[in-house]
Amino acid sequence: MTDVRGYVAVFGALLTLTLVTVTIANLSLPVVPTVVLGLTIAAAKATLVVMFFMHLKGERPMVLWPLALTVFLFVFLLAFVLWSESDHILGPQL
């Protein structure tokens, strides 16, 4: 894709989402909603960069499969850590 207008539109979306992230962090919401919203917006921004700037959209399966394996391993690593610490994280709320 060499659509310059498309790249500028993605840039606008990234700036908007950055301002939304900072605004949400200043709302003094409880920790869990702040973390969930912050990371969800970060994931949305990362998706925009990876799909459009890094041209993953429409890329060959030879790229997609190794990346899918990497994402699986990273999520497994993080989930295992959070599971092992679940008593610390959820304890006060139970």
Add this chain to the structure above:
Amino acid sequence: MSIPYTTDVRPDTGLTNPKLGIWLFLASEVMLFGSLFSAYALLRSGDPSWPDQSAVVNVPWATLNTIVLISSSVTMVLAWAALAPRHTVANGANGVTEAQQLRRYRMFMGLTLLLGAVFLGIKAIEYGGKLADGLVPATNNFLGLYFTMTGLHALHVVGGMIVNAYLLGPGVRMWTRDPQRFTNRVEVAGIYWHFVDVIWIFLFPVLYLL
């Protein structure tokens, strides 16, 4: 002996070798930074006295740095886009000469380098402020992770800037003798640069806002 499949697509992978190589390298990078993010999750969730992060770090500077790095991603992709039309339409059919393409490429790649330097300058101001206040990696777990994660990220920015400086300086000579290969090099360098941006997109909320 030259590296095979730098411009032609390799039949079995459907990709050029540099593009497959950079994606596999970035997959390993995901696990490198992933180990640090999981260490952060482990240490923070297990520490009831975790400091108020936003009181320790400088959120306005970090917000500005986020905007700077996102902007550098746009200029990087526009640098590649300035060269790419040569290969997607008949030469000159879009009314853009090769000299104009190269001029646009140099402008956007130069901006990318400038924005990378601004990012590192702001990071140096942040570090200087903390060190002046006696806040060092050994102060607590948060600062240990803060300096490790942002320091490793800054090293990646430096690495990307070195490659980009080469592609703006001596490396640009390849444009005249093998334009498609040069365009592919810029795209691969761009994929790495955008990955550095993606890492910062997660570092910003995790270390500064949450």
